[in-house]
Amino acid sequence: MIEVKGLRKFVVDGIDFVARPGRVTGLLGPNGAGKSTTLRVLLGLARPVGGVALVHGRRYAELRHPLRTVGALLDAAGPLPEQRAVDHLRWLALSNAVPRRRVAQVLELAGLTAVARRRAGRLSLGMRQRLGIAAALLGDPSVLVLDEPTNGLDPDGIRWVRDLARESAAAGRTVLLSSHVMADVAATVDDLVIIRRGRIVADGPLAAVTAGHPSLEAAFFALTGDER
Numbered sequence: 239m240i241e242v243k244g245l246r247k248f249v250v251d252g253i254d255f256v257a258r259p260g261r262v263t264g265l266l267g268p269n270g271a272g273k274s275t276t277l278r279v280l281l282g283l284a285r286p287v288g289g290v291a292l293v294h295g296r297r298y299a300e301l302r303h304p305l306r307t308v309g310a311l312l313d314a315a316g317p318l319p320e321q322r323a324v325d326h327l328r329w330l331a332l333s334n335a336v337p338r339r340r341v342a343q344v345l346e347l348a349g350l351t352a353v354a355r356r357r358a359g360r361l362s363l364g365m366r367q368r369l370g371i372a373a374a375l376l377g378d379p380s381v382l383v384l385d386e387p388t389n390g391l392d393p394d395g396i397r398w399v400r401d402l403a404r405e406s407a408a409a410g411r412t413v414l415l416s417s418h419v420m421a422d423v424a425a426t427v428d429d430l431v432i433i434r435r436g437r438i439v440a441d442g443p444l445a446a447v448t449a450g451h452p453s454l455e456a457a458f459f460a461l462t463g464d465e466r
């Protein structure tokens with residue numbers, strides 16, 4: 239369970255929402271709306287000016303082994319370019335008391351076994367994205383937070399992320415993801431939170447948010463459009 243209450247930071251101006259276990263929640267909004275800021279506060283990477291963001295009722299900093307509770311994909315969390323993919327994962331596993339054998343499992347899940355010994359700086363954009371998702375899965379967390387997970391992925395990778403999100407929710411996990419790709423979102427999420435200029439403009443089940451609109455894309459533009 240993720241709870242965001244009265245959150246304020248930079249453009250984010252009093253955001254409240256809940257992402258529930260067993261469901262995939264999509265966080266949507268135009269560039270600069272405040273999605274990454276919200277996720278960075280949730281993951282303890284930024285301190286809010288007001289409000290709180292909680293995982294299972296606790297702030298991120300209060301989690302004992304964060305990786306085993308929240309798996310996160312964020313731009314910031316990547317490996318150093320000279321680090322080998324497998325070593326990045328081993329280091330993360332070690333620092334979070336995750337069994338070493340799990341590294342090979344997540345490399346396999348992410349389709350990275352063949353490039354495991356390649357240095358991160360020599361991986362393609364999509365492979366680096368897969369490595370970030372592998373890292374998120376390492377601790378078999380009950381909460382997944384994925385910021386634009388399909389960025390740079392090929393069609394196979396996009397399908398993998400969609401299936402991963404759906405299967406994780408089916409297994410009772412809480413999944414929160416941001417995306418700009420409406421087709422991915424429509425095929426993946428149960429619930430939607432749409433923000434515009436740091437405020438929530440829609441929050442609810444996908445069908446309820448898109449009701450009265452021909453598509454999610456049409457609903458998104460109607461809800462976030464500027465009067466320019």
Ligand SMILES: Nc1ncnc2c1ncn2[C@@H]1O[C@H](COP(=O)(O)OP(=O)(O)OP(=O)(O)O)[C@@H](O)[C@H]1O
Pocket residue numbers: 248249250267268269270271272273274275276
């Ligand atoms: N360190 C910072 N100092 C001041 N303002 C910041 C800082 N970081 C982000 N912001 C501002 O907060 C706003 C929201 O940015 P954020 O990255 O959360 O948006 P986003 O919804 O994730 O956008 P995108 O879709 O482009 O990723 C932006 O206007 C940005 O300029």
